[in-house]
Amino acid sequence: METDTRVVDLQHQVSRNVEILRKKAQEVERFVNEVEDVFVQVEEFALAHRKRILAELAKLSELFEESLAKLSQTIDYEHKARLEALEAQQVKVHIDLQHISKMMDEARAASQTNDKVKFLEIAQMLNDRVVEIFQEYPNCFSEMCISEDLSEFLFSFKRYKKLFSCITSVKVPDAPFLRPQEVGGRTSSSFNVRWAVSPLDTVLGFQVAWRANDAGVTERSAHLGETYFFTIDGLGADTEYSVWVAAFTNAGLGPWSDPEVYLTGPLPPTVKVSESGWCNDGAKICWEPMPGYSSQPLSYSLEFDSLQKANMGATLKSVKGIGSCEFTIPLEPRDTYLIYVRSENKGGLSARSDPFFLQCPAGDVIIDETSAHLLQLSDDRRTITLSTAAWGQDNDQGGTHVWQFTRCPRVFGRALTSHANWQLDVRQAKDYFVGLVHLDMPDASSPSVPDSYWIVRRVSSHASASSSSSSSSSSACKFEFWDSGTHVDLYLSVPPKHVGLSFDRSTKQFSIVNAETQQLLISTCVRGAHLFQPVFGLQVPGKLCLGEDTAVSLPT
Structure with missing residues (x-):
């Protein structure tokens, strides 16, 4: 019994131990599960922490790269700026050295002259420049060995600075x-x-x-x-x-x-060549102030110089105090002149005008070669010739129409500004005409225009044969006097060899005579207030010669 009881007790004890072990096993299992949960949490935390560290490392790496790039750029910029500054400093140093070298040359040149003040001025500028360079580049000169000459120069010059100031201290000058x-x-x-x-x-x-x-x-x-x-x-x-x-x-x-x-002086006037006129013993010179000239000069001065008498000494003549823009001066025949006009005001005379070249003829009449129609002029413009070839171009005067001198070979003289006499040698001319016309009469004017021309025309025998005249008059030499479209006939038993013409501009009396016999052919008073000019013409081949003798004697 006791044995059974022990067995039962042992069984109960074993059962209790087993239960205790089972419970401990459950507790161990729970502990293991908790540990596993902790390990899982630790692993998850480690992974998250690792990701955060990697992200922060990536950001730091980017910041470092950016900082490094900026630092590199700053270093490059500073390096470039320092290089440019060094190059500019090098150029400036080179220019300074050239300037100092130039001042040294000037100082040496000044030291060899007696101008000590100039030498001290250059020396002071050189000293000041050297001091400036020492101050601009102190680091350079601190590492260099400066020569004793330079140091002595900088030191010794100070002793002369006060003297230099005394020499150069000049007061402001007075007004000149x-x-x-x-x-x-x-x-x-x-x-x-x-x-x-x-x-x-x-x-x-x-x-x-x-x-x-x-x-x-x-x-x-x-x-x-x-x-x-x-x-x-x-x-x-x-x-x-x-x-x-x-x-x-x-x-x-x-x-x-x-x-x-x-x-200042006035501007020189301008000579009006087209309005000026001259003859063998005088000239009327016209001029006008310079175009755009605002003020009228107080007076004018006229200067004329004979070129043909230049070798005889001073030939320059002058007329001062002329109040108008024209003046008549006496000249000598066959002489050549240079004429100048000056303006005058309160400031004095102006410069000369452009020279006006004038050549006085031997007679009172000057032939205008630009007006010649079908006629030829000699070099001295004193012989007028009509050739047969030129006459053939104008041989249309034989009709029944009224004679017009403008259709004939003719040439005009320049305007007559005063009393004028001239002679013509007509021995080589058979059919010719001479006379006086208005200066502004056009070539195409009608022959019936009143008060326009006064002409004596010789008509040869073959031209007058067709006209109805008496036997006594046909045997004589026929002349026609034309007065602006109307004419009268004149008959001379002996034709003149030299014809003399005279015109008095003051009375407007125009006369034509036989220069050898002093026979008066015609004398009339021309009309009109215009200027007049001579006219010469030939109707058949021949020559008219302007004589050098200008004396014309008129019968009283």
């Missing part, structure tokens, strides 16, 4: 004195200015200023050296200018002088 304007020192675009200074003043140069007295004109100036004369050019004609001058030294510019009024 402007001299009055010179009579001959001006043109239409310039004038000369002269001035003087006090003998106690030592100056280095002057400054001149000028301004036109017209409103709104800008003042101009010029910087000069030590001179007491200056020509101001580029000015307007016939204009008043105020001029000032001031002197300067190292101490500065002194006071300006009192203004002085200067005046």
